[in-house]
Amino acid sequence: MGGVLTVKNYANAKLVEEKVFKDPVHRYIHVRDQVIWDLIGTKEFQRLRRIRQLGTTYLVFHGAEHSRFNHSLGVYEIVRRIVDDVFRGRPEWDESERLLILCAALLHDLGHGPFSHAFENVFHTDHEYFTRRILLEDTEVNAILRKVSEDFPEKVAQVIEKKYPNALVVSLISSQIDADRMDYLQRDAYYTGVSYGHFDMERILRVMRPRKGQVVIKSSGMHAVEDYIMSRYQMYLQVYFHPVSRSAEVLLNNILKRAKQLNKEGYSFKHEPTHFKSFFEKNITLEEYLSLDEYILLTYFQYWMKEEDLILSDLCKRFVNRKLFGYTSMNPEEEPERYEELKTLLVRSGIDIEYYLYHDCTSDLPYDFYRPGKESPRIPIFLEKPNGEIRELSKESFLVDAIAGRIKTDHKVYYPKEILEDKNISVVLKERLQKVLRD
Template sequence: MSYSTKKLSEEKVFKDPVHRYIHVRDQVIWDLIGTKEFQRLRRIKQLGTTFLTFHGAEHSRFSHSLGVYEIVRRIVDDVFKGRTEWDESNRLLALCSALLHDLGHGPFSHSFEKVFQFDHEYFTQAIILGDTEVNGILRAVEEDFPQKVAEVIAKTSENKVVVSLISSQIDADRMDYLQRDAYYTGVSYGHFDMERILRLMRPWEDQVVIKHSGMHAVEDYIMSRYQMYWQVYFHPVTRSGEVILNKILQRAKELYEQKYQFKHEPKHFYSLFEGNLTLEDHLNLDEAVVLYYFQVWQKEEDPILRDLCHRFLNRNLFKYIEFEPSNNEYKKYMSLVKLFEQANINPEYYLVIDSSSDLPYDFYRPGEEEERLPIHLLMPGGELRELSRESEIVEAISGKRRTDHKLYFPMDILKEKQMDESVRKEIFDLLHIT
C-alpha cells in the first residue's frame, strides 16, 4: 500500500463544537496535523482582535483548519464519491489543500499583512514548498504533490473543482468560519443549513454547483455571511483594537528606522521591519511572541509606543464617530489634524480613519483583478443558472459593495491632556463630543 492510500489502524476523532466530530482516517492527514508548522496555528487566533469585543472569540486557526478539512472530507467521501463527474484520484489533493489552506497566517492575521505588506497566501505556499516538515510529508506522497497543493491554494491549479471546494463564493472555508465564528462570539447570525447545502453539492465540469432545490439554503448562507461581516467582523470596537494594534507595529517600525535604542530589542521583528521576512522568521512569530513584546514595550521611553501597548493590553480603546470622506468631512479631518498638532497629540497615531468594505455576492465579471466565480444552480433540465438570476433576495444585494468609514481618537487624552481650552473646545465641537 502506498503512502498516499495508507489508512490509520484506527480512525482518529477530534471532538468539535461546530461539526461534533472531525474524522481522520488517512495517514497523510494525521502526519500533517502533527507537523510543527500546523501545530503553530494553535497560537494564532482565528479572529484577530475580535476577542476585545466578543470575549469568547479565542478560537484558533488550528481549529478552523480542521473544520475546513472535515467539510471537504464529507463532500468528497459522502457526496461526490461514485459520481462520474468526480475523479477519485483528486481526493487526497482536496483534503490536504483544505487542511493547509491557512498555514501561512501571521499573528493577528490581517493586521500584520496591512502594516508589513505581506500576503499570508504567499507564506502558505512557501511553507508547502520550502524546507519544512509539511513539505517532507507531501513529497512522500508524490514528488510534485507539494506543487499541486500550493497551486490549489493559489487558485492557479488546473483542477478547478478542487479549487472551488476551498475558494469560491460558497466554499468549505466560508462555511466553517461563519459557523465557528458565530459559535465562539455567541451571535446567531452565522447559522445556516449546511447539511442541506452539502447534500446538494455536485461536481460539474470545472466547478462545484448546487442543485436548484437547495437555492433557499444558499440564500440563507449568503445572508448569514452578510450579517456576520457587519455585526461581527467589522464591529467598530474590534476595529478600534485593530487600529491600535496597527499603530503599535507602525510605531515600532518607525522607531527602529530612526535607530531608537529599545530597552527590549525587537529581534523577532527585524526582518519584518527591513522588508525581507524570511520563512524561518515568519514561523517563529506567533501571538504569544507579539504579546510578550507589547508587554515589555509598556516600559519603553517612547511615550507613544508605551501608551499604545498599554491601551491594547488593557483594552483602553479609541472612541469613534461616523466619518464620510467627502470634501466637507475631509476638510473637517484636516482641521482636526492641525488642532491635534497644536495640542501636541500626534495625529499620525491618535487620529485614524478606518474603512471596512464587503461585497456579499457578485456575479461573474471577466477580466477583473479578482474574478469571482458565481454560484451556479443545477436546474432540473440539466442546465446551469447563475444564482442571482433565480433568487430575488440575492439579486437585491448582488454586486453591491457596502463601505463604512469611522474616525478613531483617544477620548481620555482629549479630556485630560493639558492644552489651550479654545483648542479643546474646537476639537470637541468637530468630533461632536459633549
C-alpha cells in the same frame, strides 16, 4: 500498520483506528488517512494554534479566542464530507484527486502570521506567499507531502493559489460557497456568541453536485443558499466590520508601525526586538517567519509598555489594557474641511496625528459577502435547474439580487477619546473638538 509504510502505498495508507477531534461546530472531525494525521502533527500546522482566527475581535466578543488550527480542521472536515459522502461515485468527480483536496483544505491557511491583516499591512508580507514557501521548502509539511509524490507539494500549492487545472477541485475551498466560508461563518458565530452566522449546511451539502469546472447547487436548495448568503451579510456587518474591533486593529497597526520607525531611526530598545529584526530589514527567512506568533507579539507589547519612547509605550498600554480609541463616522474625501479641522485641533491639543488619528474604510477589508460579477476572484454560486440549465444565483433569487455587491461602505475616523476629558486643554478647544466629532 503491519510494517513500515513505503512511498508507494503512503498516499493510500489508512490509520488502524480512525482518529476523531471533538469539535463544537461539526461535533466530530474524522481522520482516517495517514497523510492527514501526519500533517496535523507537523510543527508548521501546530503553530496555527497560536494564531487567532479573528485577530483582535476577542477584545469585543470575549469568546472569540478560537484559532486558525480550529478553523483549518473544520474546513478539512467539510471537504471530507463532500468528497466522501456527496461526490463519491459521481462520474464528474475524479477520486484520484481526493487526497489532494483534503490536504489543500487542511493547509490552506498555513502561512498566516500573527494578527494577519495589521501585520501584513505594516510589514508588507503576504500569507499566501508564505503558505507556498511552507509547502515547497524544507519543512515538516513538505517532507510529508513529498512522500506522496515529488510533485504533490506543488499540486497542493496550486489548489490553494487557485491555479490548479481542475477548477472543480479549486472551487471546494475557493468559491462563493466553499468549505472555507462555510466553516468560518459557523465557527465565528459560535465563538462570538451571535446568531447571525448559522445556516443549514446539511441541506447545502445534500444538494451540492460536481460538474465540469465547478460545483453547482440543485435549484431545490436555493432557499438554504439564500439563508447562507444572509448569514454572511449579517456577520460582515455585525462582527467582521465591528468598529470596536477595528479600533483595536488600528492600535495594533500603529504599534508595529511605531516599532518599525524607531528601529529605522536607530532607537535603542530596552528589550531588543530580536524576532522583528528581519521584518524591519525586509529580509525574512522562513524559519524567522514561522517563529513569530501572537504569543510572541503580546510578550513584546508587555516589554514595550516600559519603553522610553512615550508613543510606543502608550500604544502598547492601550492595547494590552484595552484602552481603545474612540471613533466617529467621517469620510475625509466627502468632508475634507471637517477632517482638516479635526487634524488641526488634535495637533493643537498636543496629539501626534501620525499615530493617534486614523481613517478606516470597511471596503479595504478582505471580506465580501457575495459578488456575482467578474470583479470577484471567487467563482460565483450556480444553480442547476431540473432541466439541466445552469443559472447564477442572483439571476434566480430576488433576495440575493437585492443585496449582491451592494454593501454600504463604512468610513470611521479613530482618535484618543480621552482628549475630550483632558484638563490641560482649554474649554474652547474641547468645545470645537466636540463639535467637529459630533457633526
